[in-house]
Amino acid sequence: MSTLLSTRALSKRFGGLTAVHEVDFDLPEGEIRALIGPNGAGKTTFVSMLIGRVAPSAGAVVFDGQDVTGLPAHSRVALGMAYTFQITSVFARLAVAENVALAARRRLGRDRAAVREATARALDRVGLSDRSGALAGDLSYGHQRLLEVAMGLAQRPRLLILDEPTQGLSDSEIAAFKALIRGLAAETTILLIEHNMAVVMELADTVTVLNFGEVLAEGTPAEIHASAAVQAAYLGTGADA
Amino acid sequence: MDFGPYLLLASLEGAVTAAVLALMAAGLSLVFGVMRVVNVAHGEFYMLGAVLAWVVASAVGGGPVLGFVAALVVAPLLVGALAAAADVTVLKRLDYDPERTIVATIGLLYILQQLTLMGYGPEARPVAPPFNARLALPWVEWGDAGPQLYWPWGLSITSYKLFVIGAAVAVLAGLWLFMTRTRVGLVMRATQLDGEMAQAFGIPVERVYAGVFGLGAALAALAGVLIVPIQQAHYLMGGEALLLSFIVVIIGGLGSLAGTVIAAVLIGMSDGIISVFFSPTLAKIIATLLVAFVLVFRPRGLMGKAAR
Amino acid sequence: MTGRGREIALHGGLVALLAVLAFVLPAYHHGNVARVMVLAVYAMGYNLAFGYTGLLSLGHAMFFAAGMYGMGLPAYHLGLGAGLSFVAGLAAAAGLALAVGVLALRTAGVAFMIVTLMFSQAAYLTILLFGTYTRGDEGLVLTRASRVLAGVDLSDPMARYVAALGLFAVALFFTLWLVRQPEGRVLVAIRENEERAELLGYNVFRHKLAAIVLSGTMSGAAGAAYGLLFGYVGASFAEVQYSIFPLLWVLLGGAGTVIGPFLGTLFMFYLIDLSADITSAYMLIAGLALVLLTLFAPQGLGGEIRRRWAGWLP
8 A cells, every 4th residue: 555644754842842753654545543642742743743733843744745844734635634623623603514515615616516415425424414504613512523524524535634533522422433434444544643542442453652752652453552662651641541 | 503412402302202102102011911902092091191181280270380290190090090990891891802802992092082072172282391491401512622512502401301201211110110029010910921820820810900901091191191291282192192102012022011111212212313304204104114014024023022 | 585586685675775766865865875885885895804804904094095096196197087097096906905915914813903004004194295296185186077987977966876886786796796606605714713714725825815905906996986986085085094984884784794884884974974963073973883883792783683683694
C-alpha cells in the first residue's frame, strides 16, 4: 500500500517548551490509525500541524507525495484532508443540513441536486436525518459530535482526522460510532486521536503512541497493549487508559 | 524670532499638549488594559470635564482660584460616577463583548455629546486660569564675545501651562504608584491578567470593572478641566481628543501605561513641532495612517512588549 | 408558496409598492423616499460586509465618498457625462475597497474596527487637503448639464425617483441572488465560525476580500448616485458620522437580512427628520437607538420578524 501521509522530523516548540519533537510518521492509504498518548503528549499539536492550524517549528508534512508544510489549512483540505475538531466547532446558528451542505459544496460547487444528495447521505450515515432542519446549536452534545463526523464525510476526504470523536458520548452512541467508522474504512484513510482504549483496540489497524512529543511505540493494538514501555508511560503520568 | 527660540517655544507648547494627552490616553489605556473595552465615548468624558469645569467655575464664583479648584475636584468625580453608572447599566449587560461594546459606546458618545448641546449650547466658553503670569524665557546666542543670554521677544510661557505639565506628571506618577503599590491596584492588575481567575479568587470583578471605567473617565475629565483655561469648552471638542488618544494608545501598545506615556510625549511634542513644518491636515493624515499601519503590521504597538 | 416564490413575492412586492408610491407621494415625501432608497443601497452594501460576513467596519464612509468623489470630480472638472462619471465612481470605490481590504483584513475584531476607522478618517482629511479641487467642506455643486443620463435630466424629481428605485432594485435583487449562491453561504459560514470555514477548505481571506470589495463598490454606487441625483458632492459625507449611519440602519433593520437595511434606513431617516423639527440635537436619537438596539434587540427589526413569524426571511 502506498503512503498517504508522512512527516519527517516534525517539531513544535512553544517558547522553551517542546510540544512535538522530531516525529517521523507514516500512514499508509486505507488504514485506520489510532494516535494515543497520555495527556500533554502532544497529540493535538501534532494533528494541528498535519492539517495546518499550527505552523511547525521544523520538519515537513507530506501528503500524497506533495510537501504541504507551507500550505494554509484550506489548501490542505482542498487536497483531500478533513479534520473534525476536538471541541465541537459546528455552525451553531445554521441548520444541521446547511452545516453539512457547506462541507459538501466546496467539492460540488453549484450543483444543487448533488449537494442535496451528498448532504442527505452524510446525515443518514451518522443517523441525523430526522434532525436536518434543526439548528446545529440546539443538538445535544453527542449529536453535535456526530454532525462533525457528517461534515467530515460530506467532504469525501482521502484522509479523515478525527480528534477525540468519542469524548463525551454515551455508551450507545459510542457503539454506533464504532460501527460507522468500520463502515468507512473501505472509502478513506482514518487517523483517530482517541482516549477510549476500548475504541482503539477494536477499530485501529495500527496504533502510534506519543509520549513527551516523541513516538514511543508503534504496532498492532495487541502489541501496544502488551508493551511495557507504553504501560509505564501511562502509569507514570496517571493512567487514563 | 530665530529658528532656535521658535523650536523651543513649539516644544513647550507641545509639552502642554503631551501632558493633557497623556492623562487622557492613560484613562483609555487603563480601561482597555483591564476590561478589554475600547471606549469610543472617552473623548466625550474629556469634553464633559471641560464643560463641567465651566459650569462649576461659574456657579461657585469667588474668584478664578476657588472656581478652578472646585472644578478640579467636582468635574472628575461627577464624570467618573456617570461612567461607572454607564458601565453597570450598559456595558455589563453586554458581557463586555468587544464589538457590541464598541457599538454601545458609539451610542453613548452621541448621547453625551447631544445632551451637552441641548443643555450647554453650541457656544465655546472659557474658564479663567487660576494664575497666569507670563514667564519670559532666555536664549543663548553666540556673539563676538562668546555665548551670551538674551530674552527674545515672544519667547515665553505662562505659569498656568507649567502647572498643567506639573499636574499631569504628578497625577500619572500617582496612578502608577496606585496601580503598582496598593491593594486595589493589585486587584485591578490581577483582573487584567485573567478575569475568570480573579473571580475564582474572590475578587469582585464587577465592582473592579465599574471602578476602572469610572477612573478612566475621571482621568479624561481631569484632562478636560486642565485644558479649559487654555482652550475653551465646546460640545464637539471630544472628537479630536479621542482621535489623538487612540493614536497614542495604539502606538504606545494597547494597555501599557508606560508605553502610553512615552507615546503621548512623542505625539504631543511632534504635534507641536510637525505643525511648524507641515500643514496640520497633512500631519493628521500621517498620524491616522500611522495608527492603521501599526495595527496592521505591528499589532502590539511600536513600543509594546512581546506577548505574555 | 415555495420559499423561492415567497422571497420573490416579498422583495418584488416592495419594489412594486415603491414604484406605485412614485405617483402618489406628496412632493416632500417623494424627495425623501428617493433619498432613502439611495441611502438604503449604502446600507445594503454595508450589510454585505457586516451582516453577512461579520466584518464590523467603522469606515464605510470612505467607500461612499470614493464613489461620490470618483463620480463628482471628473464630472465637475472634466465635464465627463453622467454615465461615465458614475462608472468612474464605482471604479474608485472598488479600487479603494480592494486596497483597504488587503491591509485591514490582516486584522480582525476590534483592530479591524479601528483600522477601518483610521483609513476612513485619513480619506476624509485627504479630501480636505486637496481643497483646491474638492473645495473641502463647502463641496461641489454639479451643474444640470452634468446630471443628464441618456437624455434624461436627473434633477427632475420623477426622473430622480425612478433612477433611485432602479438602483435600489438592482442592489436588492443582487443581494437576494448572492446570499443564495454557494459564495454567499460561505460568507455566512465565515461570520458564524471562521476557523471551521477555513477547515472545510474555503479560502477565508479571499472570500472576505471579495465581500469587502462588493460591499465597498455597492456603497460607492450609492455615493455616486447620491451625488448625481441630488447634485451635491461634499466632504461631510466622508465624516465619521457617515460611517456610523449604515451601521445604525443595518442594526435597526436587521443585520444579515436582505430587506432589513431598507427598513432601518427608512425608520431612522424619518425618526431623525421628525426630531430635527423639535431639536437641533437630532443625533441624540441615533445615540439612544444604538445603545437600546445593542442592549435589547441586537437582531433588529428584520431579525425579530424572522424569529417570530418568518423563519424563511433571507
